[in-house]
Amino acid sequence: MSKILGNPRSLAILLICIAVAAASVLGGALGSAFGLGFFASSLPAIQLPAEKVTDGFDTPIGKWDVMNTMITTWLAMLVLILISVKIRSNLNEVPGRLQALFEVIVEFFLGLCEQIAGKEHARRFFPLVFTIFIFIVVANWMGILPGFGTVGRIAGPEEIAHHHDVHDYHDPALADSEHKTAESKMEKHAKHHSDSHGGDHGAHLDSVKLHIFTDYQSMPIAALSPASLNEEVTFAEYGEKHGDVGVGKRAGHLVPFLRSANTDLNMSLAIAIVAMVMVHFWGLSILGILGHIGKFINFKAGPIGFFVGLLEIIGEVGRVISFTFRLFGNIFAGEVLLMAMAFLLPFIGILPFLGLELFVGLIQAFVFSMLTLVFAAMASVSHDGGDHH
Amino acid sequence: MGDLGINLPGLITQIISFVILFVILSKVLYKPLVAMLDQRAEKITAGLEAAERAKEEAAKSEESIQEQLQEARTEGQKLVTQARETADRFREEEMAKVKEELDAERARAESNIQRERDAAIEELRKEFAGLAITAAEKVVKTSLDEEGHRALIEGVLNDEGARNN
Numbered sequence: 001m002s003k004i005l006g007n008p009r010s011l012a013i014l015l016i017c018i019a020v021a022a023a024s025v026l027g028g029a030l031g032s033a034f035g036l037g038f039f040a041s042s043l044p045a046i047q048l049p050a051e052k053v054t055d056g057f058d059t060p061i062g063k064w065d066v067m068n069t070m071i072t073t074w075l076a077m078l079v080l081i082l083i084s085v086k087i088r089s090n091l092n093e094v095p096g097r098l099q100a101l102f103e104v105i106v107e108f109f110l111g112l113c114e115q116i117a118g119k120e121h122a123r124r125f126f127p128l129v130f131t132i133f134i135f136i137v138v139a140n141w142m143g144i145l146p147g148f149g150t151v152g153r154i155a156g157p158e159e160i161a162h163h164h165d166v167h168d169y170h171d172p173a174l175a176d177s178e179h180k181t182a183e184s185k186m187e188k189h190a191k192h193h194s195d196s197h198g199g200d201h202g203a204h205l206d207s208v209k210l211h212i213f214t215d216y217q218s219m220p221i222a223a224l225s226p227a228s229l230n231e232e233v234t235f236a237e238y239g240e241k242h243g244d245v246g247v248g249k250r251a252g253h254l255v256p257f258l259r260s261a262n263t264d265l266n267m268s269l270a271i272a273i274v275a276m277v278m279v280h281f282w283g284l285s286i287l288g289i290l291g292h293i294g295k296f297i298n299f300k301a302g303p304i305g306f307f308v309g310l311l312e313i314i315g316e317v318g319r320v321i322s323f324t325f326r327l328f329g330n331i332f333a334g335e336v337l338l339m340a341m342a343f344l345l346p347f348i349g350i351l352p353f354l355g356l357e358l359f360v361g362l363i364q365a366f367v368f369s370m371l372t373l374v375f376a377a378m379a380s381v382s383h384d385g386g387d388h389h
Numbered sequence: 390m391g392d393l394g395i396n397l398p399g400l401i402t403q404i405i406s407f408v409i410l411f412v413i414l415s416k417v418l419y420k421p422l423v424a425m426l427d428q429r430a431e432k433i434t435a436g437l438e439a440a441e442r443a444k445e446e447a448a449k450s451e452e453s454i455q456e457q458l459q460e461a462r463t464e465g466q467k468l469v470t471q472a473r474e475t476a477d478r479f480r481e482e483e484m485a486k487v488k489e490e491l492d493a494e495r496a497r498a499e500s501n502i503q504r505e506r507d508a509a510i511e512e513l514r515k516e517f518a519g520l521a522i523t524a525a526e527k528v529v530k531t532s533l534d535e536e537g538h539r540a541l542i543e544g545v546l547n548d549e550g551a552r553n554n
Contacts, residue, residue, distance in 0.1 A: 049394025056398075064398035073403060077410045084418035091421050093429060099422075106422055123423070127415040135410055265395045270403035274411070 024348045039346040045211070046336055047163070050264040051255040053153070068152070068256050069264035076139040076261060106130065112370070117377040121286070125376045128278050132271060133369035136262065140331055140361025143260020144354055149335060151223045152256035154213050157238060160253055166205050172243035206236035210251040222254055262331040262364075265324060272323035275372040276316065283379035291382050319375060323368065330364045517549050 005011055025031060027039030050067040057064055087099050095103055109130045113122035142148070161169035209232045213222040233241070238251055245251045261267045283292040294300075296316075298309035334357045341349040524545045528538060 048392065050399070059398055061397045061401075064402070067399055070399070070402055070406070073406050077406060080410060081413055081417070084414055088417050088421055091425060093425070093432075102418070102422065103426060106419070107426065110423070110426075126423075127419050128411060130419065131407075131411045131414050134414070135407065264399070264403075265393050266399040267403045269395060270400055270407050273400075274404060274407050 020347055024345050028345045028349065029343050030345065045160075045209070045253045046339065048265075048332075050259060050266065051152075051155070053255065053257055067264065067266075068259040069261050069267055072139060072142060072148070072258050072261040073267060075258070076135060076142055079138055079142070080134060105134075109133065109369075113373060116370075116373050117380065121282070121377070121380050124282065125373055128275065129369045129373045129376075132275060132372055133365045136271070136327065136365035136368055137362055139261040139267075140365060141358060143263070143331065143335065143361070144338065144357050148258045148260060149256045149339065150254075151258070152254050154222050154250055154252040155255045156250075156252045157210060157235065157243075160208065160210070161205060161235075164205055164208060169205070172239060206234060206239075208235050209233070210235065210238055211253060212245050212249050212251050213254070260331055260335055262327050263335050265328050268327040269320070269324045271327070271368065272320045275323065275368075276320050276375070279372065279375045279379045280316075282376055286380045287382050292379070295382075319371075323371065327364050327368055330360055334360055520549065521545060 005014075023039065026034075026036045031038075050069040052065040053068050053071060054066045056066055083098070083102075087102055090096055090099065092099065110122065110126055113126045113129060117125050157171045158169055161167075211232055233245060233251060238245070243251070280292070283295075286292075296309045296313050298305040301308070334353075337353055338350055338357060341353050524541060528541055
């Protein structure tokens with residue numbers, strides 16, 4: 001201790017650490033209970049579905065919009081493809097650093113595939129298993145980079161109301177600015193008054209909070225900045241103010257441009273579906289159509305066998321669901337945890353959890369790929385063969 | 390489903406994205422990388438085998454060298470023994486020959502001496518006979534009495550015998 005205090009550099013570092021810790025505790029949400037909280041920001045509106053970044057187009061199966069998780073997916077793909085191309089172009093018998101790193105990972109997974117699925121099928125299962133692993137790892141780790149979930153566009157009140165299944169809400173601020181003409185103004189006023197306060201939808205919408213962001217000359221881009229804790233209004237208050245939240249300010253929710261890909265059920269479900277489709281494809285191609293389908297629709301072993309087959313079908317569906325929700329749940333919970341810690345203890349509170357999220361992201365990727373491998377190995381073994389031995 | 394954020398267009402987009410990634414990575418990364426790993430493994434196995442073989446060969450050649458050396462040593466030993474034997478035999482032969490020659494020489498010398506002695510005796514005898522004749526003549530020329538005769542002969546014989554012996 002005396003050694004640390006004696007060295008001026010160590011002492012300065014120690015003092016800075018203490019100052020940061022103090023600022024963090026006092027400036028965060030904890031400090032705001034005592035009227036401080038100068039660094040606290042609003043806890044962002046956490047929602048399960050991915051947010052829309054821009055409008056897309058209508059398709060026969062629904063509206064296709066560009067979601068923030070899609071952008072992250074594409075970024076992760078881009079990163080992986082660039083790395084692959086780089087390794088490919090410098091592929092050498094004597095490996096470079098990047099190639100050596102990937103060789104180690106690839107060797108590890110090839111070894112696992114051979115252990116679990118046997119030498120016969122290892123090469124067949126490996127590409128999917130490895131793609132699942134590497135993609136989920138990259139996507140998860142990208143998700144905790146700065147800027148993910150904190151920089152985005154501002155969704156106005158109408159869009160938020162839309163999310164809460166209120167489709168006829170009109171933003172009083174927009175109504176005021178767009179309809180300056182006297183004859184429509186009174187009418188609109190009356191309308192939005194009745195809309196925002198009137199009985200049919202207001203009850204659950206009124207308590208929903210809106211955050212207030214600085215409007216950069218009507219550019220709808222914002223970041224969750226420190227010191228914005230108290231700037232919140234509910235829909236009820238917003239209506240009372242007729243949409244006027246201050247000069248150069250705008251109410252709404254932050255819609256991040258980037259959000260960790262696996263916090264969207266679409267992504268984890270997509271990987272699960274691809275994995276299970278490939279597992280059954282392998283089952284069919286290894287055991288033959290009858291051999292594989294026979295596991296599920298079984299008339300040979302009597303009524304009990306048939307019932308077991310039905311249970312197997314339910315089990316297969318259960319695998320897809322557990323795949324989807326395990327990955328989604330872990331990563332989404334991690335994002336919420338990071339948000340909450342950044343909200344409670346800015347700067348320092350998040351540090352241990354960043355490490356934790358790195359670990360969780362890796363483990364979840366590994367679990368997903370290993371389960372795929374195990375299911376593939378199981379699907380490539382016929383049940384009859386197992387019984388006879 | 391809508392509340393969970395699952396919607397068909399989004400799901401299909403993500404499936405397509407993932408499949409595209411899967412295909413691209415398989416083609417660009419795994420195939421060449423795994424081929425490279427296999428190739429390297431093969432190379433290393435071949436190298437190890439070659440090293441093993443070289444080691445074996447070295448051991449074998451070492452053995453053969455040792456064998457040859459042993460053979461050469463025995464050969465040398467044999468040659469030396471043979472040479473020694475030959476030398477011994479040669480020496481003995483030579484010795485025998487020399488001895489024989491010496492013996493022959495001595496025999497010749499002895500026979501020479503014998504012959505010369507015989508010749509000398511013969512000559513002596515001849516000379517003595519001549520002497521006897523001469524003495525006899527002398528005796529005959531002078532008067533011969535019995536006594537004088539005998540003394541004369543006796544004297545000649547004694548002279549001759551003293552001279553001979």
